[in-house]
Amino acid sequence: MGIHRITCHFCSMQDYFGLSGENLFDSVHYDSNNVIKAHYFGERRLCPRGNFCVELAQHKQRVGYSLIDNEFVKGREALDTVANSLDTVDKSKIAILLSGSLTLEEAFLAGKLANKWGTKFVSQISPEDEIVAGFMNNFSFASLPQMQVIISVGDIFSLHPTMAKFIHDARFAERNNFLTTVDNCSSRTSRYAWCNLKASPGKVADLMEALAKAVSGEEYSIDNTGVDKDSFQQLVSTLRDTTNACVLFAPGVGRFSEPLRVGFWAKKLAEARKFQFSAFATGANGKGISRLLNTFDFVSTNEVISAIRSGDVEALLALGCDPIESFPGLYDHFKNIKFIATTATLPTAIVEIADVVIPSYHLFEKSGTILSLVEKLTQLDDPFP
Numbered sequence: 570m571g572i573h574r575i576t577c578h579f580c581s582m583q584d585y586f587g588l589s590g591e592n593l594f595d596s597v598h599y600d601s602n603n604v605i606k607a608h609y610f611g612e613r614r615l616c617p618r619g620n621f622c623v624e625l626a627q628h629k630q631r632v633g634y635s636l637i638d639n640e641f642v643k644g645r646e647a648l649d650t651v652a653n654s655l656d657t658v659d660k661s662k663i664a665i666l667l668s669g670s671l672t673l674e675e676a677f678l679a680g681k682l683a684n685k686w687g688t689k690f691v692s693q694i695s696p697e698d699e700i701v702a703g704f705m706n707n708f709s710f711a712s713l714p715q716m717q718v719i720i721s722v723g724d725i726f727s728l729h730p731t732m733a734k735f736i737h738d739a740r741f742a743e744r745n746n747f748l749t750t751v752d753n754c755s756s757r758t759s760r761y762a763w764c765n766l767k768a769s770p771g772k773v774a775d776l777m778e779a780l781a782k783a784v785s786g787e788e789y790s791i792d793n794t795g796v797d798k799d800s801f802q803q804l805v806s807t808l809r810d811t812t813n814a815c816v817l818f819a820p821g822v823g824r825f826s827e828p829l830r831v832g833f834w835a836k837k838l839a840e841a842r843k844f845q846f847s848a849f850a851t852g853a854n855g856k857g858i859s860r861l862l863n864t865f866d867f868v869s870t871n872e873v874i875s876a877i878r879s880g881d882v883e884a885l886l887a888l889g890c891d892p893i894e895s896f897p898g899l900y901d902h903f904k905n906i907k908f909i910a911t912t913a914t915l916p917t918a919i920v921e922i923a924d925v926v927i928p929s930y931h932l933f934e935k936s937g938t939i940l941s942l943v944e945k946l947t948q949l950d951d952p953f954p
């Protein structure tokens with residue numbers, strides 16, 4: 570089987586590493602040759618979450634068989650049940666929610682199917698990833714350590730941990746690099762920052778707007794943002810003195826009350842001084858999937874969720890995602906949907922209530938295409954079997 574070069578599916582850093590497991594499924598003998606092992610290439614490393622891919626590949630609770638009403642069935646029977654059940658509902662009221670860790674090919678097929686049914690309720694599971702998809706990135710990993718200023722909007726070290734290496738390389742390279750954080754609380758990232766602009770809860774968008782306007786020489790106000798005027802002015806002066814900076818926008822999930830406004834002004838700040846810019850999705854391919862779905866005439870994630878809340882959805886297909894874990898407050902609304910089918914790798918909450926469960930692969934077990942942070946299409950062509 571050899572070593573397969575695979576991509577971590579946990580976040581948009583898309584770090585790659587190797588997995589091997591000789592004779593894993595062919596031998597009854599359990600020894601060092603038939604356990605799954607991780608391999609690292611050069612300086613490339615994973616964060617602890619990424620290393621969990623090794624465990625996921627052999628997780629003992631892996632969904633291995635199709636289920637109907639929590640009973641094991643053959644795959645064909647499960648698929649027939651999905652088809653027959655969907656025939657009994659109004660097809661324009663079928664909703665499809667997609668994980669950000671699917672391939673573009675899978676998302677395209679889901680979109681095509683939804684078009685055929687005439688439903689508009691199709692979206693990626695994370696509203697923030699949908700927002701991030703609207704921003705084009707223009708940065709390179711290689712140039713990050715050369716930056717004079719790096720502005721992290723959100724907690725990039727927690728959300729995308731391997732970025733820490735590039736940022737620390739800049740910070741410790743004796744280039745007078747200033748790491749700055751803009752956030753609503755202290756964080757792992759802010760601990761290392763020269764300047765931490767900590768806005769009052771709900772005021773990060775106002776603060777980003779003020780920062781972008783101040784750097785552009787426009788009128789601004791930081792009243793009610795909770796930020797210290799001296800720190801703000803010091804940062805504005807530093808940013809006006811350089812074009813060698815990068816803005817990293819990492820909204821995560823539910824961190825900012827107005828993530829779109831925060832991202833808009835973060836991008837404006839970057840454009841005002843020709844800084845580099847990168848917006849980070851939470852899903853490995855969250856940005857790519859949202860952009861692809863935008864080419865269809867579908868509604869947003871929030872609109873799909875509203876339709877579920879108001880009972881306008883008769884059937885739900887959850888492809889690789891768990892809407893209950895993403896929106897736990899809507900548990901009863903999900904339970905009231907007439908028919909739910911899900912593709913799943915692990916027995917999460919949606920598996921408990923789904924009428925039909927179909928086992929699926931992790932991203933690192935699939936072939937296909939994903940969109941990278943540097944806006945390039947990446948082929949996954951060496952899946953772990």
Ligand code: SF4
Binds near residue numbers: 580618619620732
């Ligand atoms: S930073 Fe993201 S892509 Fe990299 S190993 Fe961690 S979770 Fe995986």
